[in-house]
Amino acid sequence: MNVRIFSAMHKGPRDKQEDCLLVGADIFQADAFEKKSSFEAESAIFAACDGLGGHEAGDCASRFVCQQLKALHQANRFQAQTIPLMLKNIQDASRQQLPPNCGTTLAGLFVSRQRLYVFNAGDSRIYKIDENQAHYASHDHSVVQGLLDKYLILQETARRHPYKNLIEFGIGPLFVDAWEHHNVFVHTENFNPPLTFLLCSDGLSDQLTTEEIHRYLMPDPVKNGKALLSAVSEKGFIDNTSFIIIRFDQT
Numbered sequence: 001m002n003v004r005i006f007s008a009m010h011k012g013p014r015d016k017q018e019d020c021l022l023v024g025a026d027i028f029q030a031d032a033f034e035k036k037s038s039f040e041a042e043s044a045i046f047a048a049c050d051g052l053g054g055h056e057a058g059d060c061a062s063r064f065v066c067q068q069l070k071a072l073h074q075a076n077r078f079q080a081q082t083i084p085l086m087l088k089n090i091q092d093a094s095r096q097q098l099p100p101n102c103g104t105t106l107a108g109l110f111v112s113r114q115r116l117y118v119f120n121a122g123d124s125r126i127y128k129i130d131e132n133q134a135h136y137a138s139h140d141h142s143v144v145q146g147l148l149d150k151y152l153i154l155q156e157t158a159r160r161h162p163y164k165n166l167i168e169f170g171i172g173p174l175f176v177d178a179w180e181h182h183n184v185f186v187h188t189e190n191f192n193p194p195l196t197f198l199l200c201s202d203g204l205s206d207q208l209t210t211e212e213i214h215r216y217l218m219p220d221p222v223k224n225g226k227a228l229l230s231a232v233s234e235k236g237f238i239d240n241t242s243f244i245i246i247r248f249d250q251t
Helices: 058-074 080-097 143-149 210-217 225-235
Strands: 002-010 019-023 026-028 032-040 043-050 106-112 115-121 125-129 134-136 185-190 195-200 241-249
Touching: 002 019, 002 225, 019 058, 019 241, 026 032, 026 058, 032 225, 043 058, 043 195, 043 241, 058 080, 058 106, 080 106, 080 115, 080 185, 106 125, 106 195, 115 125, 125 210, 134 210, 210 225, 225 241
Parallel strands: none
Antiparallel strands: 002 032, 002 241, 019 026, 019 043, 043 106, 106 115, 115 185, 125 134, 125 195, 195 241
């Protein structure tokens, strides 16, 4: 497969960058950066992790998860059929290697052998983008998403809800109890390029609607990645903001 990528991150108003990106074999955690890249491979892995602000060592938690995923993939030990188990193993390892009061969200994408896998824990998101629309391919683990799932609030209410940033699940010592009550979300589908995906932290999804994301990215999402970053900047960064735009083409 041929992969084209635009990745970017900005610290925003925060004291430090607690987001971390895994883009193929590269890990990024910078105050500000943007990069276009491309490669050909038989399999690939991507992740956007958002360390919890206001808690201890959020930057360490997000980087730890990206490092663990990278190591599994490079060792050919990332098994698509056991994604929940692998993430549980990372969760268990975090209890031994990270400070006790830290955690991170995770939005991941893995492609191998004509199958594509979306997986997430927390509220970092994955959007699938086509000519007509952008739509969630992931599923938030958050208080507000729980209310939506139970039809207790409307979608238009969710963006303005006072509890929209309260998450119920993620990876790290902070989420030890949550792993007894929540499951990693996994979606799989046939890999039929051309395909485009956006992985992002909530610094992006809280600022732009799904319709706005689609409008700024069309007609060439990788080429227009800089325009998406500029759109968030013009509205005003409210958090660490990071994203990866991934375009899969036929080789």
